[in-house]
Amino acid sequence: MEDIREKLAENLDVAEWNWLVPHVKRDSVVIIDQKLDLLDVGVAIASDNTSSVQDWMNQELIYKPSAEQLSIWNSNDTKKFNALIVQPFVLIQEPVETQGDN
Numbered sequence: 824m825e826d827i828r829e830k831l832a833e834n835l836d837v838a839e840w841n842w843l844v845p846h847v848k849r850d851s852v853v854i855i856d857q858k859l860d861l862l863d864v865g866v867a868i869a870s871d872n873t874s875s876v877q878d879w880m881n882q883e884l885i886y887k888p889s890a891e892q893l894s895i896w897n898s899n900d901t902k903k904f905n906a907l908i909v910q911p912f913v914l915i916q917e918p919v920e921t922q923g924d925n
Contacts, residue, residue, distance in 0.1 A: 831865045831907060838906035838915070840896045846913040847893065854892075855916040856884040865907045865914055885914075 846852045855864050856879075864885060867875040879885045888896075896902055904915040 827869050828862060828866050831862055831869060831909065835862065835865075835905065835907050837903050837918075839900065840902040840904070841900035843904065843906065843913065843915060844897075844900075847888065850887070851911055852888060852913050852915055854886055854888055855914050857916060857919055859884050859916075861905055861907050861914060861916045865909045868909045868912065868914070 843852060855861050859879065864876075864879065866872075867879075876885070903918065905918055906916075907914045
């Protein structure tokens with residue numbers, strides 16, 4: 824399990840929205856709520872931990888982007904996300920905004 828986490832941690836990166844658009848068109852982008860750890864979700868998906876993944880989906884903590892979100896992000900193509908590729912998905916998470924970070 825630790826090996827999967829280490830391997831995924833190496834792939835954790837920041838991606839601009841315009842880089843993610845082709846993945847959205849393939850319907851492979853999944854949004855991860857800020858309450859969850861992106862790496863934890865990646866490990867759960869990579870190791871077929873379907874019960875955790877299903878729980879998060881039921882709680883709407885992981886979900887596909889809505890048309891409204893896509894529209895907002897398409898108008899701001901330099902918006903950045905934390906991104907993690909777990910084939911065939913691209914998991915994205917909005918960075919937590921920190922006070923005074925402008």
